[in-house]
Amino acid sequence: MPSRLHVALSLSAAICLTGASLAKADGITVYNAQHESLTQAWVDGFTQETGIKVTLRNGDDSELGNQIVQEGGASPADVFLTENSPAMALVDNAHLFAPLQPATLSQVAAPYRPAHGNWVGIAARSTVFVYNKNKLSAQQLPASLLDLAGPQWQGRWGASPAGADFQAIVGALLEQKGEAATLAWLKAMKTNAQIYRGNSAVLKAVNAGQIEGGVIYHYYRFGDQAKTGENSKNTQLHYFKHQDPGAFVSISGAGVLASSKQPEQAQAFVKWITGKGGQAVLLNGDSFEYAVGKNTPSNPRLVPLDQLDAPAVDPSRLDSKKVAQLLTQAGLL
Numbered sequence: 001m002p003s004r005l006h007v008a009l010s011l012s013a014a015i016c017l018t019g020a021s022l023a024k025a026d027g028i029t030v031y032n033a034q035h036e037s038l039t040q041a042w043v044d045g046f047t048q049e050t051g052i053k054v055t056l057r058n059g060d061d062s063e064l065g066n067q068i069v070q071e072g073g074a075s076p077a078d079v080f081l082t083e084n085s086p087a088m089a090l091v092d093n094a095h096l097f098a099p100l101q102p103a104t105l106s107q108v109a110a111p112y113r114p115a116h117g118n119w120v121g122i123a124a125r126s127t128v129f130v131y132n133k134n135k136l137s138a139q140q141l142p143a144s145l146l147d148l149a150g151p152q153w154q155g156r157w158g159a160s161p162a163g164a165d166f167q168a169i170v171g172a173l174l175e176q177k178g179e180a181a182t183l184a185w186l187k188a189m190k191t192n193a194q195i196y197r198g199n200s201a202v203l204k205a206v207n208a209g210q211i212e213g214g215v216i217y218h219y220y221r222f223g224d225q226a227k228t229g230e231n232s233k234n235t236q237l238h239y240f241k242h243q244d245p246g247a248f249v250s251i252s253g254a255g256v257l258a259s260s261k262q263p264e265q266a267q268a269f270v271k272w273i274t275g276k277g278g279q280a281v282l283l284n285g286d287s288f289e290y291a292v293g294k295n296t297p298s299n300p301r302l303v304p305l306d307q308l309d310a311p312a313v314d315p316s317r318l319d320s321k322k323v324a325q326l327l328t329q330a331g332l333l
């Protein structure tokens with residue numbers, strides 16, 4: 001006859017085993033703020049190769065970042081993927097990320113990840129000035145993003161300040177030029193710019209000639225061109241280069257939550273995205289975002305990353321709270 005203690009021990013062992021195998025069958029939960037089609041392609045490739053199931057909860061950068069901070073150690077998220085770095089910094093500042101494996105970090109070139117290794121870059125996107133070819137000649141283009149604050153640009157350009165993409169650009173401007181200059185630029189933007197909801201809406205308005213140009217990320221035009229070109233046929237992209245604030249390259253990030261009950265699977269997912277398979281999705285897919293893996297080429301249709309002459313901005317320092325505060329102060333939110 002087994003003792004009562006023995007029964008209790010085997011029972012708890014059995015419960016533990018069931019718990020572990022159930023969790024394994026359930027896989028991981030990813031809070032995803034990247035474009036859904038890109039993340040779905042990553043998930044499909046990862047699950048096919050590893051058999052690990054991934055459940056996605058989709059939202060935007062600040063919404064999901066704030067949700068993770070609020071949930072704290074009780075968050076059901078195993079992994080967080082963002083479109084831009086500020087939401088990564090938000091979660092990291094709350095000390096909610098586990099360090100990533102060195103093998104994952106070493107797959108990504110140093111400019112595309114923070115030095116501390118609590119999260120890593122998974123893709124990159126360039127700020128551009130999209131303009132209507134029938135309205136602006138090359139000579140009339142702004143030399144700097146900062147020029148768009150001048151009175152000559154009143155009513156002629158647009159942007160989507162409520163979006164995470166534009167807010168990352170403002171975060172970089174804040175890092176480079178400081179609070180006073182950023183607030184002054186945003187106040188001028190309030191006077192000068194037409195406000196749209198989403199970068200696709202800005203692209204459409206430029207294409208239709210409602211405005212002459214707009215500040216967006218590069219892939220919106222590439223994506224439209226790869227389809228019908230209907231919303232971009234009258235447009236062209238202007239890259240600011242010269243380390244201008246308008247040449248900012250924003251980094252999409254991935255991190256594993258320290259509270260994850262499936263840390264090995266979560267780490268494996270981030271390793272896969274930054275590895276050959278995940279980066280090939282950027283090379284061959286229709287996201288038109290840049291690959292950031294070492295020795296991984298980007299889509300050959302894009303202007304190469306190393307020709308963009310982007311300003312050096314530490315992605316771990318982008319301050320989403322301050323940006324929201326300044327946008328509100330300028331009347332843009």
Ligand SMILES: [Fe+2]
Pocket residue numbers: 083165199217
């Ligand atoms: Fe976007």
